[in-house]
Amino acid sequence: MSARTMPETVVPSHFPLAALLWPHRADGSSGLLRSAILIALGTALLTLSAKVNLPLPYVPMTLQTLVVLMIGAAYGWRLGSATIIAYLAEGAIGLPVFAGPVGGLAPLVGPTAGYLFGFVAAAFVTGWLAERGWDRSVVWLFAAMALGHILILATGFGWLAFGVKLGVEKAWLVGVAPFIAGSLVKNALGAALVPAIRQIVDRRG
Numbered sequence: 001m002s003a004r005t006m007p008e009t010v011v012p013s014h015f016p017l018a019a020l021l022w023p024h025r026a027d028g029s030s031g032l033l034r035s036a037i038l039i040a041l042g043t044a045l046l047t048l049s050a051k052v053n054l055p056l057p058y059v060p061m062t063l064q065t066l067v068v069l070m071i072g073a074a075y076g077w078r079l080g081s082a083t084i085i086a087y088l089a090e091g092a093i094g095l096p097v098f099a100g101p102v103g104g105l106a107p108l109v110g111p112t113a114g115y116l117f118g119f120v121a122a123a124f125v126t127g128w129l130a131e132r133g134w135d136r137s138v139v140w141l142f143a144a145m146a147l148g149h150i151l152i153l154a155t156g157f158g159w160l161a162f163g164v165k166l167g168v169e170k171a172w173l174v175g176v177a178p179f180i181a182g183s184l185v186k187n188a189l190g191a192a193l194v195p196a197i198r199q200i201v202d203r204r205g
Contacts (some may be wrong), residue, residue: 014127016076016134017194020201035079042083043090047097058111058160058174060099065152066186067117069126069145073135073194077127084119091116111175114159115152122148135167135194149183 049063072080072116091103098107108116129135129144129192153176161171 012014014131016079016127016131017074017135017198017201018079019076020056020198035082038075038079038112039083039086042067042075042080043097046084046087047072047090050097050099053099056174056178057117057162058166059156059179060112061176061179061182062099063186064099064119065122065183066074066190068123068152069148069187070190070194072123072126072148072189073130073141073144075123075127076131080123080127081120084123086185088116088120111164111174112156114163115156118152121151121155125151130194136198138195141194142187145187145190149187153183 022034022038044065046064049067053060053062068084071083074080075083087097088108091097092105092108094103096103097111101108107113126144126148129147130141134140134144155169157176160166160175161168164171164176
């Protein structure tokens with residue numbers, strides 16, 4: 001009996017939104033410049049979103065999580081994660097990119113540290129799922145961004161509870177509970193915007 005050759009399954013490529021809006025050149029010559037510009041744009045948006053904040057006793061409420069998750073969804077996991085890491089590096093060297101008036105290492109070791117490092121994980125997960133088509137659906141992208149928000153709040157909660165030693169109950173009251181409603185609103189906004197932009201780009205293509 002002769003062996004039958006199974007047909008090869010071709011999985012269509014799914015590019016992040018940024019790659020559709022600004023495609024790579026075929027020769028790859030613009031890759032580094034393109035990435036640098038997108039990272040600079042992303043860190044600038046993160047800085048602006050940090051300055052729109054409502055001061056709270058330990059952790060301010062900002063628009064940053066919305067921007068983090070949209071960067072992950074629009075850039076993909078590689079460039080999205082790199083953008084968040086670049087943002088944290090800018091703050092670490094003293095640039096005033098965080099919610100307070102100054103940069104430096106203090107926010108990276110203080111009460112906000114867990115949330116800031118959680119940004120990297122959130123952008124990674126959201127970007128990874130977006131690259132698998134979750135950014136085409138409001139429902140699926142809402143789920144992806146919800147996972148991102150859960151990661152941010154979980155790392156923030158863990159750091160407050162055990163790093164800052166507030167304890168579990170107080171960490172929940174000051175580090176999670178005040179942000180749940182806002183996270184749902186930001187989640188819905190991001191999950192609606194990205195697929196809508198993709199549809200416009202797809203129709204133009």
